[in-house]
Amino acid sequence: MSIDKETARRAAHLARIAVPEEELENLAQELSGIVGFMEQLLEVDVEGVDALTSVSPMALPRRTDVVSDGDQIDKILKNAPDSREGFFAVPKVME
Protein backbone atom coordinates (compact mmCIF):
# COMPACT_ATOMS: atom_id res chain seq x y z
CA MET A 1 0.00 0.00 0.00
CA SER A 2 1.39 3.39 -0.87
CA ILE A 3 1.03 6.23 1.58
CA ASP A 4 -0.48 9.46 0.31
CA LYS A 5 0.11 12.98 1.55
CA GLU A 6 -2.93 12.93 3.86
CA THR A 7 -1.84 9.68 5.53
CA ALA A 8 1.66 11.13 6.00
CA ARG A 9 0.09 14.20 7.60
CA ARG A 10 -1.87 11.95 9.94
CA ALA A 11 1.21 9.90 10.92
CA ALA A 12 3.10 13.13 11.67
CA HIS A 13 0.19 14.37 13.76
CA LEU A 14 -0.09 11.10 15.70
CA ALA A 15 3.64 11.30 16.41
CA ARG A 16 3.27 14.98 17.43
CA ILE A 17 6.05 16.02 15.06
CA ALA A 18 5.60 19.26 13.11
CA VAL A 19 6.27 18.63 9.40
CA PRO A 20 6.13 21.64 7.03
CA GLU A 21 3.50 21.35 4.29
CA GLU A 22 6.11 21.34 1.53
CA GLU A 23 7.87 18.29 3.02
CA LEU A 24 4.77 16.10 3.28
CA GLU A 25 5.00 14.74 -0.26
CA ASN A 26 8.58 13.61 0.28
CA LEU A 27 7.67 12.10 3.66
CA ALA A 28 4.80 10.18 2.05
CA GLN A 29 7.24 8.67 -0.46
CA GLU A 30 9.72 7.67 2.22
CA LEU A 31 7.05 6.09 4.37
CA SER A 32 5.66 4.25 1.34
CA GLY A 33 9.06 2.69 0.75
CA ILE A 34 9.30 1.49 4.34
CA VAL A 35 5.73 0.22 4.47
CA GLY A 36 6.30 -1.54 1.13
CA PHE A 37 9.26 -3.35 2.72
CA MET A 38 7.06 -4.40 5.66
CA GLU A 39 4.50 -5.87 3.29
CA GLN A 40 6.69 -8.93 2.79
CA LEU A 41 5.09 -10.03 6.06
CA LEU A 42 1.82 -10.60 4.19
CA GLU A 43 3.42 -13.67 2.54
CA VAL A 44 3.70 -15.47 5.88
CA ASP A 45 0.97 -17.87 6.97
CA VAL A 46 0.24 -16.79 10.55
CA GLU A 47 -3.03 -18.69 10.88
CA GLY A 48 -3.30 -20.01 14.45
CA VAL A 49 0.01 -18.41 15.52
CA ASP A 50 -0.02 -16.44 18.77
CA ALA A 51 1.55 -13.00 18.95
CA LEU A 52 4.86 -12.86 20.80
CA THR A 53 4.90 -9.99 23.25
CA SER A 54 7.75 -11.15 25.47
CA VAL A 55 10.67 -13.54 25.06
CA SER A 56 11.05 -13.87 28.84
CA PRO A 57 10.44 -17.32 30.22
CA MET A 58 8.56 -15.97 33.25
CA ALA A 59 5.43 -13.99 33.98
CA LEU A 60 5.97 -10.38 34.94
CA PRO A 61 6.55 -10.19 38.68
CA ARG A 62 4.18 -8.32 40.95
CA ARG A 63 5.12 -6.17 43.89
CA THR A 64 3.20 -4.84 46.85
CA ASP A 65 1.46 -1.59 46.01
CA VAL A 66 3.21 0.63 48.54
CA VAL A 67 5.20 3.84 48.44
CA SER A 68 8.88 2.85 48.35
CA ASP A 69 10.51 6.12 47.39
CA GLY A 70 9.68 9.80 47.09
CA ASP A 71 10.27 13.29 48.42
CA GLN A 72 12.69 14.14 45.62
CA ILE A 73 11.00 17.15 44.04
CA ASP A 74 14.28 18.98 43.47
CA LYS A 75 15.82 16.05 41.63
CA ILE A 76 12.71 15.50 39.54
CA LEU A 77 12.53 19.15 38.50
CA LYS A 78 16.27 19.52 38.05
CA ASN A 79 16.18 19.00 34.26
CA ALA A 80 12.86 20.70 33.53
CA PRO A 81 12.95 23.48 30.91
CA ASP A 82 10.55 25.46 33.12
CA SER A 83 9.31 24.83 36.66
CA ARG A 84 7.58 26.95 39.28
CA GLU A 85 6.74 26.36 42.92
CA GLY A 86 7.54 22.66 42.79
CA PHE A 87 5.65 21.97 39.56
CA PHE A 88 6.49 21.53 35.87
CA ALA A 89 5.39 24.67 34.04
CA VAL A 90 3.81 24.52 30.57
CA PRO A 91 2.03 27.03 28.33
CA LYS A 92 -1.58 27.73 29.17
CA VAL A 93 -3.79 24.76 28.22
CA MET A 94 -7.25 26.28 28.81
CA GLU A 95 -8.47 29.80 28.26
Added chain:
Amino acid sequence: MTDLYKFTIAEARSKLRNREITSLELTESCINAVEGSDALNAYCLKTPDLAREQAKKADELLAKGNTQDMCGIPLGIKDLFCTKNVYSQAASKILTDFKPQYESTVTSRLWDQGAVMLGKLNMDEFAMGSSNETSVYGPAVNPWRRDGSKKKLTAGGSSGGSASAVAADLCLGATGTDTGGSIRQPAAFTGIVGLKPTYGRVSRWGIIAFASSLDQAGPMTKTVKDSAIFLNAISGHDIKDSTSAPFVVPNFEAAITGDIKGKKIGIPKEYRLDGMPDEIEKLWKDGAEMLRDSGAEIVDVSLPHTKYALPAYYVLAPAEASSNLARYDGVRFGHRATLKAGEGIDEMYARTRAEGFGDEVKRRVMVGAYVLSAGFYDAYYRRAQRVRTLIKKDFDDVYSTGVDAILTPATPSAAFGLGEMKNKDPIKMYLNDVFTVTVNLAGLPGISIPAGLSSEGLPLGLQLIGRPWEEGEMINIASVLENGAKFNFKPNKWW
Protein backbone atom coordinates in the same frame (compact mmCIF):
# COMPACT_ATOMS: atom_id res chain seq x y z
CA MET B 1 55.69 1.56 30.98
CA THR B 2 54.15 4.03 28.58
CA ASP B 3 51.68 1.81 26.78
CA LEU B 4 49.47 0.84 29.69
CA TYR B 5 46.35 1.90 27.74
CA LYS B 6 46.94 -0.99 25.34
CA PHE B 7 46.27 -3.61 28.03
CA THR B 8 43.32 -5.96 27.93
CA ILE B 9 41.08 -6.04 30.99
CA ALA B 10 42.55 -9.42 32.03
CA GLU B 11 46.14 -8.14 31.75
CA ALA B 12 45.39 -4.94 33.68
CA ARG B 13 43.48 -6.87 36.35
CA SER B 14 46.48 -9.06 37.09
CA LYS B 15 48.97 -6.15 37.10
CA LEU B 16 46.68 -4.13 39.39
CA ARG B 17 46.23 -7.03 41.78
CA ASN B 18 49.98 -7.69 41.87
CA ARG B 19 50.54 -3.98 42.53
CA GLU B 20 52.81 -3.76 39.46
CA ILE B 21 50.82 -0.73 38.31
CA THR B 22 48.29 1.58 39.94
CA SER B 23 44.89 2.40 38.58
CA LEU B 24 45.90 6.06 38.51
CA GLU B 25 48.89 5.28 36.24
CA LEU B 26 46.69 3.19 33.99
CA THR B 27 43.98 5.84 33.96
CA GLU B 28 46.44 8.67 33.15
CA SER B 29 47.75 6.61 30.25
CA CYS B 30 44.19 6.20 28.92
CA ILE B 31 43.33 9.89 29.47
CA ASN B 32 46.39 10.75 27.44
CA ALA B 33 45.31 8.42 24.62
CA VAL B 34 41.80 9.88 24.68
CA GLU B 35 43.19 13.44 24.53
CA GLY B 36 44.88 12.69 21.23
CA SER B 37 41.89 10.98 19.65
CA ASP B 38 39.57 13.81 18.58
CA ALA B 39 39.82 12.86 14.90
CA LEU B 40 37.96 9.64 15.75
CA ASN B 41 35.08 11.49 17.46
CA ALA B 42 34.59 8.39 19.65
CA TYR B 43 34.12 10.31 22.91
CA CYS B 44 31.30 12.82 22.99
CA LEU B 45 32.18 13.78 26.57
CA LYS B 46 35.49 13.31 28.39
CA THR B 47 35.45 13.02 32.18
CA PRO B 48 39.15 13.00 33.16
CA ASP B 49 38.62 14.56 36.61
CA LEU B 50 36.00 12.02 37.55
CA ALA B 51 38.27 9.26 36.17
CA ARG B 52 41.20 10.37 38.37
CA GLU B 53 38.96 10.54 41.43
CA GLN B 54 37.59 7.03 40.76
CA ALA B 55 41.11 5.70 40.05
CA LYS B 56 42.40 6.99 43.40
CA LYS B 57 39.50 5.30 45.19
CA ALA B 58 40.21 2.09 43.26
CA ASP B 59 43.85 2.22 44.31
CA GLU B 60 42.77 2.48 47.95
CA LEU B 61 40.52 -0.54 47.49
CA LEU B 62 43.30 -2.46 45.75
CA ALA B 63 45.71 -1.62 48.57
CA LYS B 64 43.24 -3.21 50.95
CA GLY B 65 43.25 -6.34 48.83
CA ASN B 66 40.07 -5.73 46.82
CA THR B 67 39.87 -8.46 44.22
CA GLN B 68 36.78 -7.45 42.26
CA ASP B 69 37.43 -8.02 38.55
CA MET B 70 36.75 -4.51 37.29
CA CYS B 71 38.43 -2.63 40.15
CA GLY B 72 40.63 0.12 38.71
CA ILE B 73 39.77 -0.67 35.07
CA PRO B 74 39.18 2.44 32.87
CA LEU B 75 36.10 2.14 30.67
CA GLY B 76 34.07 4.15 28.15
CA ILE B 77 30.29 4.37 28.55
CA LYS B 78 27.84 4.66 25.67
CA ASP B 79 25.89 7.94 25.79
CA LEU B 80 22.66 5.91 26.13
CA PHE B 81 23.44 5.03 29.77
CA CYS B 82 22.23 7.48 32.40
CA THR B 83 25.18 8.50 34.58
CA LYS B 84 24.47 10.59 37.65
CA ASN B 85 25.28 14.29 37.17
CA VAL B 86 27.12 13.52 33.93
CA TYR B 87 25.50 14.56 30.63
CA SER B 88 23.59 11.66 29.06
CA GLN B 89 22.15 12.66 25.73
CA ALA B 90 21.58 9.52 23.62
CA ALA B 91 23.36 11.57 20.92
CA SER B 92 20.16 13.58 20.47
CA LYS B 93 19.55 17.30 20.41
CA ILE B 94 16.33 16.73 22.35
CA LEU B 95 18.33 15.70 25.44
CA THR B 96 20.65 18.71 25.33
CA ASP B 97 21.93 19.53 28.83
CA PHE B 98 20.22 16.49 30.40
CA LYS B 99 22.01 15.48 33.60
CA PRO B 100 20.38 12.41 35.13
CA GLN B 101 19.90 12.45 38.88
CA TYR B 102 20.38 8.70 39.02
CA GLU B 103 22.79 6.04 37.77
CA SER B 104 21.86 3.13 35.48
CA THR B 105 22.06 -0.32 37.06
CA VAL B 106 24.80 -1.43 34.64
CA THR B 107 27.08 1.53 35.40
CA SER B 108 26.27 1.33 39.14
CA ARG B 109 27.48 -2.25 39.16
CA LEU B 110 30.70 -1.24 37.40
CA TRP B 111 31.42 1.67 39.78
CA ASP B 112 30.55 -0.55 42.77
CA GLN B 113 33.36 -2.85 41.64
CA GLY B 114 35.74 0.11 41.44
CA ALA B 115 35.75 0.65 37.65
CA VAL B 116 36.75 4.04 36.23
CA MET B 117 34.79 6.16 33.71
CA LEU B 118 36.86 7.94 31.05
CA GLY B 119 33.84 9.53 29.38
CA LYS B 120 30.70 9.05 27.33
CA LEU B 121 30.81 7.46 23.89
CA ASN B 122 29.29 8.52 20.59
CA MET B 123 26.41 6.56 19.05
CA ASP B 124 23.52 6.85 16.61
CA GLU B 125 20.73 9.08 17.93
CA PHE B 126 18.62 6.99 20.34
CA ALA B 127 20.56 3.96 19.02
CA MET B 128 18.70 4.21 15.70
CA GLY B 129 21.21 3.63 12.93
CA SER B 130 23.94 1.33 11.65
CA SER B 131 26.71 3.81 10.85
CA ASN B 132 26.77 6.34 13.72
CA GLU B 133 25.81 8.99 11.16
CA THR B 134 22.53 9.92 12.88
CA SER B 135 24.43 11.27 15.93
CA VAL B 136 23.99 14.94 16.86
CA TYR B 137 27.76 14.97 17.51
CA GLY B 138 28.60 13.81 13.97
CA PRO B 139 29.78 10.26 13.26
CA ALA B 140 32.39 8.31 15.18
CA VAL B 141 35.18 7.32 12.79
CA ASN B 142 36.61 3.83 12.34
CA PRO B 143 40.32 3.69 13.30
CA TRP B 144 40.73 1.22 10.40
CA ARG B 145 41.22 2.45 6.84
CA ARG B 146 41.31 0.59 3.54
CA ASP B 147 44.83 -0.29 2.38
CA GLY B 148 46.36 2.74 0.70
CA SER B 149 43.29 4.93 1.29
CA LYS B 150 42.64 7.85 3.60
CA LYS B 151 38.87 7.72 3.26
CA LYS B 152 37.05 7.85 6.58
CA LEU B 153 35.02 4.72 7.26
CA THR B 154 32.08 4.11 9.57
CA ALA B 155 32.74 2.44 12.90
CA GLY B 156 29.28 0.90 12.56
CA GLY B 157 26.26 1.62 14.70
CA SER B 158 24.63 2.23 16.83
CA SER B 159 27.50 1.64 19.32
CA GLY B 160 30.04 3.20 16.92
CA GLY B 161 31.84 5.32 19.51
CA SER B 162 32.25 2.29 21.78
CA ALA B 163 33.68 0.23 18.91
CA SER B 164 36.03 2.96 17.74
CA ALA B 165 37.27 3.60 21.30
CA VAL B 166 38.00 -0.07 22.06
CA ALA B 167 39.65 -0.71 18.67
CA ALA B 168 41.86 2.39 19.01
CA ASP B 169 42.84 1.56 22.62
CA LEU B 170 41.04 4.61 24.05
CA CYS B 171 39.66 2.50 26.92
CA LEU B 172 40.10 -1.11 28.08
CA GLY B 173 36.47 -1.93 27.36
CA ALA B 174 33.16 -0.18 26.72
CA THR B 175 29.47 -0.66 27.29
CA GLY B 176 27.24 -1.05 24.26
CA THR B 177 23.58 -1.74 23.68
CA ASP B 178 22.05 -3.97 21.02
CA THR B 179 18.47 -3.76 19.73
CA GLY B 180 19.03 -5.22 16.24
CA GLY B 181 22.80 -5.63 16.03
CA SER B 182 24.14 -2.41 17.56
CA ILE B 183 26.90 -4.17 19.55
CA ARG B 184 27.80 -6.95 17.11
CA GLN B 185 27.91 -5.00 13.80
CA PRO B 186 30.22 -2.20 15.04
CA ALA B 187 32.41 -4.81 16.78
CA ALA B 188 32.76 -6.66 13.45
CA PHE B 189 33.56 -3.41 11.59
CA THR B 190 36.37 -2.52 14.00
CA GLY B 191 37.98 -5.90 14.75
CA ILE B 192 36.86 -6.25 18.37
CA VAL B 193 34.60 -8.59 20.37
CA GLY B 194 30.97 -7.58 20.99
CA LEU B 195 28.55 -9.61 23.10
CA LYS B 196 24.77 -9.27 23.29
CA PRO B 197 23.48 -11.27 26.29
CA THR B 198 20.23 -13.23 26.50
CA TYR B 199 17.29 -10.83 26.90
CA GLY B 200 16.83 -10.38 30.64
CA ARG B 201 20.42 -11.19 31.65
CA VAL B 202 21.39 -7.53 32.08
CA SER B 203 19.15 -4.89 33.65
CA ARG B 204 17.81 -2.21 31.30
CA TRP B 205 17.10 0.20 34.17
CA GLY B 206 18.57 3.64 33.55
CA ILE B 207 19.39 2.93 29.90
CA ILE B 208 17.50 5.33 27.63
CA ALA B 209 14.90 3.09 25.99
CA PHE B 210 14.60 2.43 22.25
CA ALA B 211 12.58 -0.80 21.83
CA SER B 212 12.09 -2.35 25.24
CA SER B 213 11.32 -5.92 24.15
CA LEU B 214 14.57 -6.04 22.14
CA ASP B 215 17.10 -3.78 23.94
CA GLN B 216 19.94 -5.44 25.82
CA ALA B 217 23.24 -4.01 27.06
CA GLY B 218 26.53 -5.84 26.75
CA PRO B 219 30.32 -5.56 26.70
CA MET B 220 32.56 -4.46 23.82
CA THR B 221 36.12 -5.62 24.46
CA LYS B 222 39.48 -6.47 22.94
CA THR B 223 39.24 -10.21 23.66
CA VAL B 224 36.69 -12.96 24.30
CA LYS B 225 38.03 -13.45 27.83
CA ASP B 226 37.49 -9.75 28.56
CA SER B 227 33.89 -10.03 27.38
CA ALA B 228 33.34 -12.84 29.90
CA ILE B 229 34.86 -10.81 32.76
CA PHE B 230 32.86 -7.69 31.84
CA LEU B 231 29.60 -9.62 31.39
CA ASN B 232 29.92 -11.13 34.87
CA ALA B 233 30.27 -7.64 36.34
CA ILE B 234 27.03 -6.29 34.81
CA SER B 235 24.73 -9.35 34.84
CA GLY B 236 22.09 -10.38 37.31
CA HIS B 237 18.62 -9.75 38.60
CA ASP B 238 17.51 -6.19 39.26
CA ILE B 239 14.26 -5.43 41.01
CA LYS B 240 14.05 -2.16 39.06
CA ASP B 241 13.72 -3.96 35.69
CA SER B 242 10.71 -6.28 35.70
CA THR B 243 12.08 -8.15 32.66
CA SER B 244 15.42 -8.90 34.29
CA ALA B 245 15.68 -12.60 35.05
CA PRO B 246 15.95 -13.84 38.65
CA PHE B 247 18.53 -16.45 37.65
CA VAL B 248 21.88 -17.21 39.22
CA VAL B 249 24.69 -15.84 37.04
CA PRO B 250 27.35 -18.45 36.25
CA ASN B 251 31.07 -17.64 36.11
CA PHE B 252 31.50 -16.93 32.39
CA GLU B 253 35.28 -16.66 32.56
CA ALA B 254 35.52 -20.13 34.11
CA ALA B 255 33.48 -21.47 31.19
CA ILE B 256 36.44 -20.83 28.87
CA THR B 257 38.11 -24.23 28.72
CA GLY B 258 38.82 -24.42 25.00
CA ASP B 259 37.26 -27.87 25.01
CA ILE B 260 34.41 -28.11 22.49
CA LYS B 261 34.68 -31.82 21.67
CA GLY B 262 31.33 -33.24 20.67
CA LYS B 263 29.61 -29.83 20.54
CA LYS B 264 27.13 -29.46 17.73
CA ILE B 265 27.41 -26.27 15.66
CA GLY B 266 24.60 -25.38 13.26
CA ILE B 267 25.18 -23.65 9.90
CA PRO B 268 21.89 -22.06 8.77
CA LYS B 269 21.40 -22.26 5.02
CA GLU B 270 19.15 -19.19 4.95
CA TYR B 271 22.11 -16.99 5.90
CA ARG B 272 23.79 -17.71 2.56
CA LEU B 273 22.62 -14.58 0.75
CA ASP B 274 22.58 -13.97 -2.99
CA GLY B 275 25.43 -11.69 -3.92
CA MET B 276 27.28 -12.22 -0.65
CA PRO B 277 30.99 -11.39 -1.17
CA ASP B 278 33.21 -14.47 -1.61
CA GLU B 279 35.47 -13.34 1.22
CA ILE B 280 32.54 -13.44 3.67
CA GLU B 281 31.62 -16.91 2.43
CA LYS B 282 35.23 -18.05 2.88
CA LEU B 283 35.49 -16.53 6.35
CA TRP B 284 32.37 -18.47 7.35
CA LYS B 285 33.68 -21.77 5.93
CA ASP B 286 37.08 -21.28 7.60
CA GLY B 287 35.33 -20.61 10.92
CA ALA B 288 33.34 -23.84 10.65
CA GLU B 289 36.56 -25.68 9.76
CA MET B 290 38.32 -24.34 12.88
CA LEU B 291 35.49 -25.58 15.09
CA ARG B 292 35.52 -28.98 13.36
CA ASP B 293 39.30 -29.23 13.85
CA SER B 294 38.71 -28.69 17.58
CA GLY B 295 36.34 -31.62 17.75
CA ALA B 296 32.95 -29.99 17.13
CA GLU B 297 30.37 -31.54 14.85
CA ILE B 298 29.19 -29.20 12.08
CA VAL B 299 25.57 -29.68 10.98
CA ASP B 300 23.38 -27.93 8.42
CA VAL B 301 20.30 -26.37 9.95
CA SER B 302 17.34 -24.40 8.66
CA LEU B 303 15.79 -21.21 10.05
CA PRO B 304 13.00 -20.87 7.48
CA HIS B 305 11.58 -17.49 8.55
CA THR B 306 14.92 -15.62 8.48
CA LYS B 307 13.88 -13.58 5.47
CA TYR B 308 11.00 -12.04 7.41
CA ALA B 309 13.09 -10.96 10.40
CA LEU B 310 14.05 -7.53 9.04
CA PRO B 311 10.53 -6.51 7.96
CA ALA B 312 9.15 -7.73 11.31
CA TYR B 313 11.87 -5.82 13.17
CA TYR B 314 11.13 -2.63 11.25
CA VAL B 315 7.49 -2.84 12.36
CA LEU B 316 8.12 -3.79 16.00
CA ALA B 317 11.13 -1.60 16.84
CA PRO B 318 9.59 1.66 15.52
CA ALA B 319 6.27 0.82 17.21
CA GLU B 320 7.99 0.42 20.57
CA ALA B 321 10.15 3.49 19.88
CA SER B 322 7.15 5.68 19.10
CA SER B 323 5.75 4.76 22.49
CA ASN B 324 9.05 5.09 24.41
CA LEU B 325 9.96 8.40 22.79
CA ALA B 326 6.57 9.96 23.61
CA ARG B 327 8.20 11.19 26.82
CA TYR B 328 10.28 13.78 24.94
CA ASP B 329 7.71 16.53 24.91
CA GLY B 330 9.63 19.52 26.25
CA VAL B 331 8.03 19.32 29.70
CA ARG B 332 10.26 17.28 32.01
CA PHE B 333 13.73 17.36 30.48
CA GLY B 334 15.75 18.42 27.48
CA HIS B 335 14.94 20.79 24.66
CA ARG B 336 11.77 22.91 24.52
CA ALA B 337 10.86 24.91 21.43
CA THR B 338 10.47 28.67 21.84
CA LEU B 339 6.83 29.51 21.23
CA LYS B 340 5.55 32.35 19.11
CA ALA B 341 2.66 34.57 20.16
CA GLY B 342 -0.62 32.68 20.09
CA GLU B 343 0.96 29.20 20.16
CA GLY B 344 -0.08 26.76 22.86
CA ILE B 345 0.88 23.38 24.24
CA ASP B 346 0.05 21.43 21.05
CA GLU B 347 2.51 23.55 19.06
CA MET B 348 5.02 23.18 21.88
CA TYR B 349 4.94 19.37 21.63
CA ALA B 350 5.07 19.23 17.82
CA ARG B 351 7.78 21.86 17.36
CA THR B 352 9.89 20.63 20.29
CA ARG B 353 9.95 17.16 18.72
CA ALA B 354 10.51 18.49 15.18
CA GLU B 355 13.48 20.57 16.38
CA GLY B 356 14.87 17.99 18.82
CA PHE B 357 14.76 14.74 16.83
CA GLY B 358 16.94 14.02 13.80
CA ASP B 359 15.56 12.70 10.49
CA GLU B 360 15.98 8.96 11.15
CA VAL B 361 14.39 9.18 14.60
CA LYS B 362 11.46 11.18 13.22
CA ARG B 363 11.02 8.64 10.42
CA ARG B 364 10.90 5.73 12.85
CA VAL B 365 8.61 7.45 15.34
CA MET B 366 6.17 8.27 12.54
CA VAL B 367 6.34 4.74 11.11
CA GLY B 368 5.69 3.45 14.63
CA ALA B 369 2.71 5.74 15.12
CA TYR B 370 1.38 4.61 11.74
CA VAL B 371 1.64 0.84 12.33
CA LEU B 372 -0.03 1.24 15.73
CA SER B 373 -2.88 3.40 14.42
CA ALA B 374 -6.47 2.23 14.12
CA GLY B 375 -6.99 0.20 10.98
CA PHE B 376 -3.33 -0.81 10.61
CA TYR B 377 -2.63 -2.32 14.02
CA ASP B 378 -3.72 -5.83 13.03
CA ALA B 379 -2.34 -5.68 9.50
CA TYR B 380 1.18 -4.64 10.55
CA TYR B 381 1.90 -4.66 14.27
CA ARG B 382 -0.08 -7.74 15.28
CA ARG B 383 1.12 -9.64 12.23
CA ALA B 384 4.76 -8.74 12.95
CA GLN B 385 4.35 -10.06 16.50
CA ARG B 386 3.00 -13.33 15.12
CA VAL B 387 5.91 -13.58 12.67
CA ARG B 388 8.20 -13.00 15.65
CA THR B 389 6.71 -16.11 17.25
CA LEU B 390 7.65 -18.10 14.13
CA ILE B 391 11.20 -16.69 14.10
CA LYS B 392 11.69 -17.67 17.73
CA LYS B 393 10.23 -21.11 17.00
CA ASP B 394 12.78 -21.61 14.18
CA PHE B 395 15.55 -21.31 16.79
CA ASP B 396 13.68 -23.42 19.37
CA ASP B 397 13.33 -26.19 16.76
CA VAL B 398 17.04 -26.12 15.88
CA TYR B 399 18.14 -26.13 19.52
CA SER B 400 15.74 -28.98 20.33
CA THR B 401 17.79 -31.20 17.97
CA GLY B 402 20.80 -30.84 20.28
CA VAL B 403 22.56 -27.98 18.48
CA ASP B 404 24.73 -26.04 20.97
CA ALA B 405 25.37 -22.88 18.96
CA ILE B 406 24.86 -21.45 15.48
CA LEU B 407 27.68 -19.95 13.37
CA THR B 408 27.02 -17.14 10.86
CA PRO B 409 28.84 -14.14 9.42
CA ALA B 410 28.38 -11.04 11.61
CA THR B 411 27.75 -8.61 8.74
CA PRO B 412 27.21 -8.87 4.98
CA SER B 413 30.26 -6.66 4.25
CA ALA B 414 33.24 -4.89 5.81
CA ALA B 415 32.91 -1.28 7.05
CA PHE B 416 31.71 1.16 4.39
CA GLY B 417 32.71 4.79 3.86
CA LEU B 418 31.07 7.59 5.82
CA GLY B 419 28.54 9.31 3.58
CA GLU B 420 28.38 6.38 1.13
CA MET B 421 24.81 5.47 2.10
CA LYS B 422 23.64 9.05 2.38
CA ASN B 423 21.47 9.30 -0.69
CA LYS B 424 20.31 5.73 -0.65
CA ASP B 425 16.98 4.37 0.39
CA PRO B 426 16.82 3.95 4.24
CA ILE B 427 16.17 0.23 3.70
CA LYS B 428 19.71 -0.26 2.28
CA MET B 429 21.05 0.81 5.68
CA TYR B 430 18.62 -1.53 7.45
CA LEU B 431 20.10 -4.50 5.54
CA ASN B 432 23.28 -4.20 7.64
CA ASP B 433 21.38 -5.96 10.41
CA VAL B 434 20.33 -8.95 8.33
CA PHE B 435 22.44 -11.50 10.29
CA THR B 436 22.03 -9.97 13.74
CA VAL B 437 18.39 -8.93 14.04
CA THR B 438 16.94 -12.46 14.33
CA VAL B 439 18.86 -12.86 17.60
CA ASN B 440 17.10 -9.88 19.20
CA LEU B 441 13.69 -11.02 17.99
CA ALA B 442 14.27 -14.44 19.59
CA GLY B 443 15.89 -12.97 22.75
CA LEU B 444 19.05 -15.08 22.32
CA PRO B 445 22.68 -14.36 23.20
CA GLY B 446 25.07 -13.56 20.32
CA ILE B 447 28.73 -12.68 20.04
CA SER B 448 30.78 -11.19 17.22
CA ILE B 449 34.42 -12.26 17.01
CA PRO B 450 37.04 -10.74 14.66
CA ALA B 451 38.03 -13.55 12.29
CA GLY B 452 39.95 -12.13 9.35
CA LEU B 453 40.77 -9.22 7.06
CA SER B 454 39.02 -8.31 3.82
CA SER B 455 40.91 -7.93 0.53
CA GLU B 456 41.10 -4.21 1.38
CA GLY B 457 42.63 -4.89 4.79
CA LEU B 458 39.50 -4.31 6.89
CA PRO B 459 38.32 -6.51 9.78
CA LEU B 460 35.58 -9.08 9.21
CA GLY B 461 33.64 -10.78 11.99
CA LEU B 462 31.88 -14.07 12.63
CA GLN B 463 28.83 -14.39 14.84
CA LEU B 464 27.99 -17.20 17.23
CA ILE B 465 24.40 -17.46 18.44
CA GLY B 466 23.98 -19.34 21.71
CA ARG B 467 21.15 -21.13 23.47
CA PRO B 468 19.18 -18.93 25.86
CA TRP B 469 21.07 -18.38 29.16
CA GLU B 470 24.06 -20.32 27.78
CA GLU B 471 26.42 -17.37 27.32
CA GLY B 472 29.16 -19.42 29.01
CA GLU B 473 29.01 -22.15 26.38
CA MET B 474 28.85 -19.53 23.61
CA ILE B 475 31.87 -17.69 25.04
CA ASN B 476 33.83 -20.95 25.24
CA ILE B 477 33.14 -21.74 21.57
CA ALA B 478 33.99 -18.11 20.69
CA SER B 479 37.37 -18.53 22.41
CA VAL B 480 38.12 -21.48 20.12
CA LEU B 481 37.34 -19.31 17.08
CA GLU B 482 39.49 -16.52 18.52
CA ASN B 483 42.43 -18.89 18.99
CA GLY B 484 41.94 -20.39 15.54
CA ALA B 485 41.56 -17.11 13.67
CA LYS B 486 44.61 -15.56 15.39
CA PHE B 487 43.31 -12.09 14.65
CA ASN B 488 46.08 -10.02 16.20
CA PHE B 489 45.85 -7.07 13.87
CA LYS B 490 45.52 -3.49 15.02
CA PRO B 491 44.75 -0.41 12.96
CA ASN B 492 47.76 1.77 12.08
CA LYS B 493 47.57 4.93 14.16
CA TRP B 494 46.77 7.92 11.90
CA TRP B 495 44.64 10.02 14.29
